[in-house]
Amino acid sequence: MFDVGGQRDERRKWIQCFNDVTAIIFVAASSSYNMVIREDNSTNRLRESLDLFRSIWTNRYHLCDSVPQQTGLQAGRLFPRWTRVSVPDVGEDPKVTRAKFFIRDEFLRISTASTDGxxxxxxxxxxxxxxxxxxxxxxDCRDIIQRMHLRQYELL
Structure with missing residues (x-):
C-alpha cells in the first residue's frame, strides 16, 4: 500500500507505483472546494482532484484497475456559515446532502464516461x-479482487 499524496511536482515519481496494482483508493477532500492548490495559487483544489482522478482513470496502463473513491466531507467547510450541533437522530442539512452528491456525481461522470466493464x-x-x-x-477491495479472479478464470 502506498500513500502518494497529490502534489503535482511529485507525480512523475509516484506514477510508477501504479504498475500491476489491483486497486487504487483515491481520496478527494471536498472541504477544499473553495481553496486553490499551493503550486500555482489559482487552480481550484477540487477541480485539480477531478482532473487527477480523470487522468488516473483513463490511463492506458490502469484500465483493469478499480478505484474505491472516497470523498472526505466536512459540512462546516462546505458551508462556513452553516452551524449545527451534530445529533445522530437529526437529518443532515439538505444543502450539505446536495453538495455531497454533486461532488460524488462529478467523479461518477468521469468513471462512467469510459465504462468498459x-x-x-x-x-x-x-x-x-x-x-x-x-x-x-x-x-470493496475484496469485491475488486474477486471480480478480477472470476474474470481471469472466465467465470464472469
Missing part, C-alpha cells in the same frame, strides 16, 4: 473519524 468506481463519503468507512472500503 473492466474497472469499477465505488464512491464513499467519509471523514477522518469514520472508522466504519474503512470496513466498507476493504469490502
Amino acid at each position: 473492466k474497472h469499477y468506481c465505488y464512491p464513499h463519503f467519509t471523514c477522518a473519524i469514520d472508522t466504519e468507512n474503512i470496513r466498507r472500503v476493504f469490502n
Whole structure:
C-alpha cells in the first residue's frame, strides 16, 4: 500500500507505483472546494482532484484497475456559515446532502464516461473519524479482487 499524496511536482515519481496494482483508493477532500492548490495559487483544489482522478482513470496502463473513491466531507467547510450541533437522530442539512452528491456525481461522470466493464468506481463519503468507512472500503477491495479472479478464470 502506498500513500502518494497529490502534489503535482511529485507525480512523475509516484506514477510508477501504479504498475500491476489491483486497486487504487483515491481520496478527494471536498472541504477544499473553495481553496486553490499551493503550486500555482489559482487552480481550484477540487477541480485539480477531478482532473487527477480523470487522468488516473483513463490511463492506458490502469484500465483493469478499480478505484474505491472516497470523498472526505466536512459540512462546516462546505458551508462556513452553516452551524449545527451534530445529533445522530437529526437529518443532515439538505444543502450539505446536495453538495455531497454533486461532488460524488462529478467523479461518477468521469468513471462512467469510459465504462468498459473492466474497472469499477465505488464512491464513499467519509471523514477522518469514520472508522466504519474503512470496513466498507476493504469490502470493496475484496469485491475488486474477486471480480478480477472470476474474470481471469472466465467465470464472469
